[in-house]
Amino acid sequence: MKLIAQSENIEDFLDSDFIYVDKTEYIYNLTRNYKRVFFSRPRRFGKSLTLNTIRTLFEKGVDPYFKGTWIYDKWEQDKYPVLHLSFLEYSATDLDAFKKSLCQPLRDFARLNKITDYTDDTEPGNLIRNIFTVMPDQMQIVLLIDEYDRQLTANINNSEMYEKFRICIRDFYGAIKGKKQIKFMAVTGVTRLKDVSIFSVGSDIQDLSYEFxxxxxxxFTRDEIKKFYIDYLRLGISYEMDKSSEEITETEIEAFIDRMATHYDSYCFDKKYRNKVFSTYSVNNFLHSIVSDKEVYFGDYWYEVGGLPSILMNYMESHNLNIENLLTSEIEIPYNDFMNPTSLIDINENVLMCQTGYLTLKSDLDPNDNVILGPANSEVKSALFRLLSLKVFKKNTSPYSTGKKYVLEQGSVEDIISLFNEVLASLSYDKYPVNDESVLRALLQVYLIGKNHDVRVEQHNSKGRSDILVNFPKRRVVLELKYTEKSNEEQIKLAEAEKQIKEKRYGLENLQDRELLQIACVFNGAKDKHQITIFKQIT
Known part of the structure; x- marks a missing residue:
């Protein structure tokens, strides 16, 4: 089998016999129909590989790197010098160091392309303007800029540094705006911000972030996974079903991809809300693990790289996210907030969550209607709530009992309540006070989802909805929560919860052969309590 790529350099794909999921038709259309483009995507989605592919095509042509790809016999562009800048490589804490590190590749580019007699400068905008001024009249270059917003996202909590970097970056883009010396330009980043001049009124760059x-x-699309990774899919199924690859059916392959989709699919970057893609990083790591571990395990890979981005952690230092909103499958925000975020300093939190990959489009983009956002899949939802847990809880509370078994899966009712009280005792009450039943429910759900439990939030049946329902292969745990601040109300509230569970038959829908554990419990929010003080298993 061909190897799964561990590189963002297209030249390595040929040298190391990596699988290349052929995106060259898109790149052909991109470079043919546009002169200056921008697209935003979350970290680790393939932006850098896309820019590297464009660089290789313009700089070296199709031979030998693109043999067997769609573009091989269609690319007719002349070769051009390519100036490829990655802002990930430059300082995000020292403006002078940033300017120095950005100016150096500009000088190196000029030297390598025999561009001389320009006036040197320590301001990147001035320097690139001066280089363009002395370039021969007919000379054009390709300009590629990766992660343009790195210095801005790193300073989301430092308004003074943010503004200094913003002005410098704005001036740099102002210097290259409309320049005839640029044959083609592509810029990538995580965020789309109007306070940087590439997106301002009159900008000559096309934002293709949500272009159909x-x-x-x-x-990766579903069809691409099936086409390019078919050997890995067959290998995974053969391990699970203990059968040879030749015996595997089309139905089994489709079912396997369905399971992959639950974990890694449904990111939408389409204004028409038709096309959806899998996370490239997660798919590659999942399929690679099948070979290395000789078994199928749907791991949460997003959190390890994309799940803890500094931009979101920094934002959460000074902002409390709306947890109850994030627990819903659909969050509505104004169209203008989504399409025209001005600055990271005052960005709509849900837009930021979308741009960093925690939420994704759940509707088309209609100027006359609100935009609906929600989590893309189970992997990213788990990553989101693991991240929230770091903010909400002062310490990590293990969900396991002895033997690495989940407490909820195998523990007694007493064990489960003890776990919940330990979790609730670790809350940052100053930032996330528990003052009603809905907040209590939301915070426990944050903990459970963050620990990879299969939590059904406000699970509906024909008679109502339970507060929390957690599924395991052999057990289902249902909780009905009540809140009070008065000890003399605890028994009354417990009776209400018990009555609700019995009358509405919570947890009985599609139970199959699972054990059902129904628990009524009361949380006392008084300052000297802050715990579940009374509970009962319903039999």
């Missing part, structure tokens, strides 16, 4: 025609350019 290019919505599948970055990320």
């Amino acid at each position: 025609s290019f919505s599948n350019m970055i990320g």
